[in-house]
Amino acid sequence: MQTLDITRPDDWHIHLRDGAALALTVADASRYFGRAIIMPNLTPPVRNLAEASAYRQRIEAHLPSSGNRLLPLMVLYLTDNTRPEDIIEAANSGVVYAAKLYPAGATTNSDSGVTDIDKLAPVLEAMQSHDLPLLVHGEVTDADIDIFDREAVFIDRHLKGICSRFPELKVVLEHITTADAAAFVGEAPANIAATITAHHLLYNRNDMLAGGIRPHYYCLPILKRNTHQQALIDAATSGSPKFFLGTDSAPHARHRKETDCGCAGCYTAHAAIELYAEAFDNAGALDKLEAFASFYGPDFYGLPRNSDRITLSKTPWQAPEQLPLGEDSLRPLRAGDTLQWQVVPHE
Numbered sequence: 245m246q247t248l249d250i251t252r253p254d255d256w257h258i259h260l261r262d263g264a265a266l267a268l269t270v271a272d273a274s275r276y277f278g279r280a281i282i283m284p285n286l287t288p289p290v291r292n293l294a295e296a297s298a299y300r301q302r303i304e305a306h307l308p309s310s311g312n313r314l315l316p317l318m319v320l321y322l323t324d325n326t327r328p329e330d331i332i333e334a335a336n337s338g339v340v341y342a343a344k345l346y347p348a349g350a351t352t353n354s355d356s357g358v359t360d361i362d363k364l365a366p367v368l369e370a371m372q373s374h375d376l377p378l379l380v381h382g383e384v385t386d387a388d389i390d391i392f393d394r395e396a397v398f399i400d401r402h403l404k405g406i407c408s409r410f411p412e413l414k415v416v417l418e419h420i421t422t423a424d425a426a427a428f429v430g431e432a433p434a435n436i437a438a439t440i441t442a443h444h445l446l447y448n449r450n451d452m453l454a455g456g457i458r459p460h461y462y463c464l465p466i467l468k469r470n471t472h473q474q475a476l477i478d479a480a481t482s483g484s485p486k487f488f489l490g491t492d493s494a495p496h497a498r499h500r501k502e503t504d505c506g507c508a509g510c511y512t513a514h515a516a517i518e519l520y521a522e523a524f525d526n527a528g529a530l531d532k533l534e535a536f537a538s539f540y541g542p543d544f545y546g547l548p549r550n551s552d553r554i555t556l557s558k559t560p561w562q563a564p565e566q567l568p569l570g571e572d573s574l575r576p577l578r579a580g581d582t583l584q585w586q587v588v589p590h591e
């Protein structure tokens with residue numbers, strides 16, 4: 245039996261939601277991950293330290309009393325009304341580890357996002373001087389830009405400008421989906437990094453659209469063609485410290501995805517490290533998984549690497565058909581299908 249022993253990984257991009265959903269999402273996230281960057285796109289969003297602290301307490305109420313305890317790293321949601329003082333207070337708190345830029349209307353719960361990125365300059369200045377990383381949902385929202393081009397256009401129109409105007413600002417381009425993004429980040433200075441999801445490593449748009457439309461593969465940024473998928477696999481397995489694990493696990497009730505106008509987001513937290521192991525195994529690069537999953541994220545954020553370990557074994561198992569999300573249920577990625585890797589419990 246093939247096994248793989250790695251330092252405990254962290255998830256640098258996850259949606260836990262709130263309320264009753266936390267029972268599922270916190271249990272799944274805390275099973276193997278040491279820390280998680282908690283996305284702030286609630287309704288209303290997490291806009292300041294007080295809201296981040298309150299949200300962290302609601303998450304902590306669901307942490308298991310024994311076994312691994314997840315450390316939630318909170319994130320502020322930038323709006324048109326965010327003030328530099330909000331940033332400074334958060335950066336000094338030990339609770340908030342980043343702030344997130346959602347262009348207004350770009351993705352799920354981004355209505356309160358930023359409408360004019362140029363006006364964010366004083367906030368970005370404060371983030372740069374207080375070493376608070378900027379996390380970016382990098383897509384333009386212009387109706388005349390094709391949905392498959394929105395990430396590449398965002399890099400050209402906005403990200404390049406932000407990076408040159410704030411050369412010391414730490415920036416994470418979240419959930420990258422294109423060869424353009426992988427190349428931009430790969431060639432940028434060390435303070436520019438990217439997260440990559442398991443589903444963007446495992447799938448391309450054919451998996452979502454060929455032979456029938458599969459709403460559970462629909463997420464934003466949308467899956468691209470296979471050449472982009474290959475560029476992401478190459479980046480994740482390259483050994484470059486600029487690319488690290490961020491699941492973007494994003495739960496939506498099944499009836500909100502299987503409908504006329506379905507929500508964007510794939511739920512992968514039920515089998516996150518297992519799905520990454522499969523993607524790295526498929527690429528013949530299992531030896532690169534540990535650094536991607538457990539080293540480069542904390543190194544970038546200036547945090548210590550986890551000191552304990554987990555063990556994966558190549559033992560096929562069946563993913564659940566559905567999971568309870570509060571009063572609703574959700575279909576996790578690969579529902580009912582065979583997964584190749586599982587985590588072996590340590591004594």
Ligand SMILES: NC(=O)N[C@@H](CC(=O)O)C(=O)O
Pocket residue numbers: 259285351352353381462463464465492494495508509510
């Ligand atoms: N990725 C998604 O498709 N959805 C995320 C939002 C996001 O990360 O863009 C969600 O909150 O559902």
Ligand SMILES: [Zn+2]
Pocket residue numbers: 351381418419464465
């Ligand atoms: Zn996003």
Ligand SMILES: [Zn+2]
Pocket residue numbers: 257258259283419492493494
């Ligand atoms: Zn996300």
